[in-house]
Every structure is written in structure tokens, then in C-alpha cells.
Amino acid sequence: MTDGQIISLWQEGRRDEAFRELVAAYSERLYWHVRRLTGSHEDTDDLLQEIFVRAWAALPSFRGEAQLGTWLWRIATNQSLNFLRQQRLRAALSFKSLDRYEAQRIDEDPWFDGDAAERRLMKALARLPHKQRIVFSLRYFDEMSYEEMARVLDTSVGALKASYHFASEIIRAELSD
Amino acid sequence: MKGKNAYRVPDGYFASLQERLSAIPQQEQLSAIPQQEQLSVIPQQERLGVIPQQEAAPGVWVRVRPYLALAAAFAVLVTLGTALLRWTAAPAEDDWDSFAVAQMMPRTEPDAFYDATLAESLAPALTYDDIAQYLLETGVSLEELENDETDD
Numbered sequence: 001m002t003d004g005q006i007i008s009l010w011q012e013g014r015r016d017e018a019f020r021e022l023v024a025a026y027s028e029r030l031y032w033h034v035r036r037l038t039g040s041h042e043d044t045d046d047l048l049q050e051i052f053v054r055a056w057a058a059l060p061s062f063r064g065e066a067q068l069g070t071w072l073w074r075i076a077t078n079q080s081l082n083f084l085r086q087q088r089l090r091a092a093l094s095f096k097s098l099d100r101y102e103a104q105r106i107d108e109d110p111w112f113d114g115d116a117a118e119r120r121l122m123k124a125l126a127r128l129p130h131k132q133r134i135v136f137s138l139r140y141f142d143e144m145s146y147e148e149m150a151r152v153l154d155t156s157v158g159a160l161k162a163s164y165h166f167a168s169e170i171i172r173a174e175l176s177d
Numbered sequence: 178m179k180g181k182n183a184y185r186v187p188d189g190y191f192a193s194l195q196e197r198l199s200a201i202p203q204q205e206q207l208s209a210i211p212q213q214e215q216l217s218v219i220p221q222q223e224r225l226g227v228i229p230q231q232e233a234a235p236g237v238w239v240r241v242r243p244y245l246a247l248a249a250a251f252a253v254l255v256t257l258g259t260a261l262l263r264w265t266a267a268p269a270e271d272d273w274d275s276f277a278v279a280q281m282m283p284r285t286e287p288d289a290f291y292d293a294t295l296a297e298s299l300a301p302a303l304t305y306d307d308i309a310q311y312l313l314e315t316g317v318s319l320e321e322l323e324n325d326e327t328d329d
Contacts, residue, residue, distance in 0.1 A: 016202045023198040028191050035184055045194070052198045056205055114183030122183060 001025060003068035010059065019056060026069065027052070029142070030076045036137045037080045038087075039102060039126060041111045047083055051076045066151060073152045077134055084130045102126040117175075124174035128167055135160055136167040 001021045009018035030051065035044040054075050062071060091101035103123050106112060112119065125133055131153075138144045138152070139160075146157045153160070 016199075019202055020195075020199045023195050027195055027198055031186075031191070031194070032184075041184070041186065048194065048198065049201075053201055053205065056201050109184075111185055111187075112183060113185040118183040 006068060007062075007064065015059075019059070022055065022068070022072070023052060026072055030072070033073075033137065033142055034076060034080050036122070036125065036141055037133065038083055039105045039109060039122070041109070043083065047076075047079055051079050054079070070148065070151045074154070077152060080134070081130055084133075099127055120175055121171070124171045127174065128170060132163050132167040132170075135163045136171070139164050 001024075003025075006018050006021045006025070009015075009021065027048065031044060031048060034047050034051075035041065038044050038047065051072075055072055058075070062068070066074075087102070088098055091098040094101060103126065106119060106122050106126065112122075114122070125136065128136060134153070135149065138149050139146075144152070146160050149160050150157050
């Protein structure tokens with residue numbers, strides 16, 4: 001079902017049905033996006049619940065200025081950013097550096113199924129500043145266009161291209177060590 | 178290499194995820210209902226496995242526990258602060274110095290301490306004989322002294 005059809009269902013008053021279609025259309029894509037940022041299946045599951053609870057609460061005020069998907073991605077990205085900020089605090093409370101804390105989470109993740117190169121890539125991704133991490137993930141893994149990313153992150157295409165360029169350089173340097 | 182394949186999920190995860198997320202509207206609607214009214218719909222919701230059992234009211238101990246914890250924390254802080262103050266107080270050597278000085282002071286009678294100001298205030302006033310004697314010794318005549326007084 002397209003975004004337009006979902007909005008039509010909502011406007012017809014078939015709100016529960018519209019929400020179910022929204023979940024069906026976006027839950028799996030959002031899961032992978034959030035998973036690459038949190039590094040944990042359990043945390044991702046919790047975050048998805050929060051994201052869709054917020055989406056349900058905010059749907060009545062959705063005016064269609066942005067596409068439904070863009071709007072939902074924005075909610076997911078903001079919630080992920082909040083999680084990453086809290087991660088920094090958790091690392092401090094465990095008396096570990098943030099790098100070591102996140103690397104340990106990747107090493108201990110029972111649901112990590114990649115090879116050694118992929119593990120190094122995910123660790124390098126975890127060492128990026130939060131916003132660069134999101135830009136790199138959206139561009140490299142989700143293959144989102146810069147224009148769509150600019151709408152999701154509410155920033156310019158030029159800034160995103162620069163951010164992606166720097167993130168790529170950092171990751172390339174990490175992987176070549 | 179796209180990292181999507183770097184992770185896996187439990188079997189049937191996405192199907193159960195969609196089911197749980199799709200139940201959000203019912204959960205949110207139910208949380209908006211006052212608690213008394215929720216009791217009337219519990220049987221149906223329990224069949225759907227949406228609402229957990231109503232919890233019993235907390236006992237006295239549970240309600241008082243936070244205040245006791247606060248009081249205990251305050252007592253610990255005061256104890257630590259007092260201990261720290263005593264630990265950082267002036268060292269005992271000063272007391273030994275004052276003892277050493279005390280040993281160097283001669284034994285004296287308290288009455289022997291002379292207070293000059295007190296002595297002056299207690300001294301008797303000068304008499305005419307004292308003044309005359311002074312004038313004779315210095316060579317000033319009484320007439321010269323009286324003339325000085327009238328000129329003023």
C-alpha cells in the first residue's frame with residue numbers, strides 16, 4: 001500500500017487499519033536502520049515500539065507537508081539519536097570508553113551474523129560521531145538519496161554530501177589499519 | 178558489502194513485531210480510559226493478552242522506604258563530612274609548640290604582672306609641692322608660670 005492510500009484510509013476514519021498498513025510498510029526497513037545504529041536486537045525492538053507509539057500519537061496532527069515515509073523516518077532517526085546519547089552515559093557509568101563499550105556490544109551480540117570484515121565495518125561505524133553515523137548508514141546501507149535524506153534530517157544536500165565524504169574517509173582509514 | 182546481512186533475527190520475528198506494533202492503537206486507547214472503567218473491559222482485553230493484571234496497592238514499608246533511604250544518605254554524608262573536617266584540621270604540632278613556649282616562660286606570680294595603664298590610673302594626682310620641686314630643678318620661676326597662664 002502506498003503512503004497516499006494509507007493517508008486516505010486514515011482520513012476515512014479507518015485509523016486502526018491505516019496504522020496496521022503503516023506498520024506493515026515500514027517496520028522491517030526501520031528495524032534494520034535502527035539496528036545498525038544501536039547494535040542490539042533487544043534495544044532495537046524497544047526503540048521500534050517507542051517509534052510507532054509516537055507515530056500513532058502524532059498521526060492526528062500529520063498535515064502532509066512531508067511524505068508519510070519521510071515523517072516516520074524522521075521520528076525513527078530522532079529516537080535513535082536519543083538512544084545514542086543515552087549510550088554515552090551508559091558507557092561512562094560502566095567505566096569504559098564509548099568506543100570500547102560499543103565494540104564490546106558488537107562482539108557480544110548473539111545475533112551478529114557477519115564475517116570478520118563486516119564486524120570491523122560495524123565497529124568503525126560505531127566510532128563515528130552520531131550524526132555522521134546516521135548519514136553513512138542511510139546512504140550506504142539504506143541507499144537513500146541525498147534529497148530524501150535532506151528531508152528526513154532537515155538539512156542541506158551539500159552538508160550531507162560533506163558529512164558522508166568525511167565519514168567514508170574515517171571508515172576507510174579504520175579498515176585499512 | 179551491505180551490512181544488512183551482518184545481522185539476523187529470531188525466527189518469525191518480523192511477523193510477531195508487526196502484530197505487537199499493530200496492537201498499539203488498542204493499548205493507547207485503553208491507557209486513556211480511567212482505571213475504574215478499565216476494570217469493566219479487563220476480561221476481553223485479557224483474552225487479547227493486552228493488559229497486565231492490576232497491581233495491589235503498595236504497603237506502608239514500600240511507601241516509607243524512599244524517605245528512610247534519604248535519611249540514611251543524609252546521615253552518611255554528615256558523618257563523612259565531619260570525619261573529613263577532623264582529618265584536615267590543624268596538625269597536633271601546633272599544640273606541641275605551645276607547650277614548648279609555655280615551658281620557656283619563667284614561673285611568676287600572677288600579681289607580679291605589671292599593667293602600666295592600670296598603674297597610671299591608680300597613681301595619685303601631683304601636688305603643689307611636686308610642681309614646685311620640679312620648677313626649682315628646671316629653673317622656671319612661679320611668676321613666669323603664672324604669666325604664661327594669663328596670656329592664654
